Amino acid sequence: MLTIHVADKLRYAWDDPDPVKDGAVAVEGDRVAATGSLAGLQERFPGARVRRWPGVLGPGLVLEGPLPDAPTPRERVHAVLKSGAVAVLEQYVDTAALRAAAGRNDVVVLSRVRPAGIAAGGRADLAVFDEDGACVATVCAGRLVHRRR
Known part of the structure; x- marks a missing residue:
């Protein structure tokens, strides 16, 4: 099932100087299907499950x-x-x-550190952090593997 993850802000890379307000990432299987605004992704993927997260959504660390x-x-x-x-x-x-x-x-x-980023077609590795820097959710290869209660 296709899932759209949306947060207050989206960073395609953690050093991205201009986060996207109300940015969203559509995930299908273990891949990023698309990125953009929630409205745009819902129009493109009607019926997709939407997960809303407080904080900043970005690439898994x-x-x-x-x-x-x-x-x-x-x-x-x-x-x-x-x-x-x-x-x-x-x-x-x-x-x-x-x-x-x-x-x-x-x-x-x-084998060595590599830059993390979110891109269409790339592996769906995402993390959401609240304003205090605590991890709210982690998506690894498209699966929600951690959610803070």
């Missing part, structure tokens, strides 16, 4: 340091997702169990 401590590899990966990150560096995913947990959750394992 890359965790540049060690994974958070937790009792199990699954919980360590979940802690990454709760932070708004959808990718980790391979040097910190140093066991088969951690690699398997990352793979099961579609978390990307990178």
Whole structure:
């Protein structure tokens, strides 16, 4: 099912100087189908589910340091997702169990840091942060994997 994620502001990249007010991202499967205004995307994709988020919607982050401590590899990966990150560096995913947990959750394992951005046709990795910088929601490969209650 196609989902449109909309927030108070949309940043295509986190260093984007001009966020789009009421910007939206349409997600189909694991890909970004389109970006733009909510009205424009609803017209283009009638019947799409709409998820409204408070705060700023932007690309999922890359965790540049060690994974958070937790009792199990699954919980360590979940802690990454709760932070708004959808990718980790391979040097910190140093066991088969951690690699398997990352793979099961579609978390990307990178050899080096890469810039994150949102583009039509790209992988649907998104994060939403509130005004205090806390992660409200994380979408990894098109799936909502974290939502703050």
